Amino acid sequence: MAALTCARVDAGGRVCGGEIDEGVCSTCGRPAEAGALAGAVAVAAAATAAPGAAVPTGPWSQAPAPAASPLAAGGWSGATVSRTTGTAARTGAMGHGVGHTRGSRASRRQSRGTTSRRQSLGGGLVSLPPQPSQDPLALVIARPEVSLGKRRCPHCDARVNRVKGFCPQCSEAYDFEPKLKPGDVVAGKYEVKGAIAFGGMGWVYLGWDAVLSRWVVLKGLLNSKDPEAVAAALAERQFLAAVKHGRIVGIYDVVSQNGEAFMVLEYVGGRTVEAIREERGPLPPEEAMAYILGILPAFGYLHAQGFVYCDFKPGNLMIESDDVKLIDMGAVRRVGDPDGAVFGTDGYSAKEASDEPTPVSDLYTVGRTLAVLLMDFLYRVQKDADPATGAVTTTRRMRADYVHALPTPDAEPLLAANDPLYRFLIRATHDDPDQRFQTAEEMEGQLFGILRETVALRSGPRPAESRVFFGDGLVDGGDRAGAAAPLARLLPALRLDTGDPGAADILSLAAVLDPARRIEGLRALARKRPNSAEARLRLAEALIAAGSGDSAIAQLDTALAANAFEWRAYWYAGLVHLAAGRADRAFTAFDRVYFEMPGELAPKLAMAFAAETGGRDADAAALYRRIVATDPSYASACFGLARCEGRAGRRDGAAAALSAVPATHSLSVAARTELAGLLIGAGSAVDEARLVRAAGVIEGIRADTAEMHLLTARLFAAALEAVGRGTAAERRDVELLGRPMTASALRFGAEAAYLQAGRRAASRSEKARLVDLAHAVRPVTLL
Secondary structure, three states, X not given: OOEXXXXXXXXXXXXXXXXXXXXXXXXXXXXXXOOOEEEEOOOOOOOOOOXXXXXXXXXXXXXXOOOOOOHHHXXXXXXXXXXXXXXXXXXXXXXXXXXXXXXXXXXXXXXXXXXXXXXXXXXXXXXXXXXXXXXXXXXXXXXXXXXXXXXXXXXXXXXXXXXEEEOOOOXXXXXXXXXOOOOOEEOOOEEEEEEEEEEOOEEEEEEEEOOOOEEEEEEOOXXXXXXXXXXXXXXXXXXXXXXXXXXXXXXXXXXXXXXXXXXXXXXXXXXXXHHHHHHHOOOOHHHHHHHHHHHHHHHHHHHHOOEEOXXXXXXXXXXXXXXXXXXXXXXXXXXXXXXXXXXXXXXXXXXXXXXXXXXXXXXXXXXXXXXXXXXXXXXXXXXXXXOOOOOEEEEEEEOHXXXXXXXXXXXXXXXXXXXXXXXXXXXXXXXXXXXXXXXXXXXXHHHHHHHHHHHHHHXXXXXXXXXXXXXXXXXXXXXXXXXXXXXXXHOOOEOOOOOOOOHHHHHHHOOOXXXXXXXXXXXHHHHHOOOOHHHHHHHHHXXXXXXXXXXXXXXXXXXXXXXXXXXXXXXXXXXXXXXXXXXXXXXXXXXXXXXXXXXXXXXXXXXXXXHHHOOOHHHXXXXXXXHHHHOOOOHHHHHHHHHHHHHOOOHHHHHHHHHOXXXXXXXXXXXXXXXXXXXXXXXXXXXXXXXXXXXXXXXXXXXXXXXXXXXXXXXXXXXXXXXXXXOOOOEEEEEEOOEEEOHHHHHHHHHHHHHHHHHOOOOHHHHHHHHHHHHHHOOXXXX
């Protein structure tokens, strides 16, 4: 089926062309409008996220990485496995110096990615503060001067004090003065209004295009005598001319003035995230994640075109009205380009990026930027006095211990309260490139899930369908065993990777109902298609269902031998261990999946099952609670939380968990039945409020079964006991299921309910017992 594409035209006259997904453009993120759509070819379907290796993160994790045959022992070992071949050693500083690429970095990680959730800013989950466009002339700096803290020699990176002169360390000339003055006309049509900012490659000026009557930005060079900076600017215009994306600043022209080169860029009338961060301090997690989610499609586009951005940081992310835009394209280069300078910023750039910037090192800068937006950890404030004028300048000095590190949850309350976010940051900024997210789409999918959870914890459930897992397995309304225990069979199933070479055959074998025949068919498929990971994994899945856990582990070890970073093998290994009661091994294997998929609910549910099985109710309850808050349709999480809260004596917490099961869920009756029993079975704690609530729950079930009539009898009996001990008063104005709360009415109600239950009893003996109970509770009467 043909997809629809966005026909929006931006200020530069460019047609967006992004795919419309659920009424929103996947490129520019704006809603589709009537008359603004055109037909296009459909894109590929969603696939599972990239497999990966382990990382020591979070409150329950260990220091993991795949080793030889690790699954039978629980899925983790102490050794670290590299996913990289031929990685060059890092040479050259990133912040203000330059390095050179020695070759393209190869990765053994077989990334499948996930379908992008490119929607409007925040994905409809977050209401962001408005950022009105500014008067362009208000941005002009009256007396442009580079602050003392930013004055570094462009040749050797030494600190210098003067605005212009010769470096005392390398003796090379430097000049930080603006080269353009207000009123200058560049290329005969760009009238300079003044300097508006100083960036990593020099001054940036506001200009007016007299021909097209529009505001523009002219970007100069740090030093006209720096040949690498000149070459970088000229090359930028040459190979970036084809870059056209709604969330990337447009490049209009490259011009010269008095021997200096300037790029003419689209004017974006907003504020940088850096300016917002400096004004307000650390941003709320929802807001920061929304900004990062908004810009990730731009990175996906650049990477698909063969480019790396290299120098992403808060100052290069602009917020304009209700959208975001990537600005300052001065450091962009082609992937694998062996020539040219590599520009980056200390504290944001990955260690290996000075030698070989890749899309993965780009995503490292995205993770670091998110961390800086969320927390105060990277800089300390320092004041410097200008020796010539005595003026005091307040600057930020980077903390050396955090150049490539993050705060721990013990030191940062935000991370302690949001473990999935911490896991995301740890993976995004890991020292080993192969441990990181491999594509912008994969990163975006997981961050969107974490945003969804974060918003849900504050404002109510935000259910959404996973692109990697199916839903909760507790769906049969009569599955009382599933509601009573954390069983492996209830965990969500993995979706099929439709891009796998064996996918079509696996779908055909799904129609084979006989387990033995299906297993043999999958064995044959694994032999026929040795490059099909799905064939081996689905064979293991079938063996698990047949109760052959050891054979399944052998198949999973084979899958890991072919791809040491196949995280799905750990998922299936966790199922084997959980079914066998090996709770610790199951938890470790599922924790490995959690590292790869911090934005998914399924790994958290699996870890909760393993924790509860191992008697760690506090850990299990914390995980269950997060799942229930995000998507209460995971009924197994609701029942699991109720079990943990009940064992801890927190009846109100257990009642809240059972109440969370949606009324439309097939387990709704079972949940409300258990809830009513919980409310009336609280012993001396039963009071009028609990009784009235229990009666409302029972009335809402409306089931004419022996169980419900017996529950009704228990309600009246519990009310009678509460009245007798004084925790509830006899009141004719308060009714339970249509009967006033008096001793006589309650006895008659209990009698009637026991008799109704007896009529529906399954055996004569049970019927006789219920009739005896009815006679025993009946009030004494004359007739």
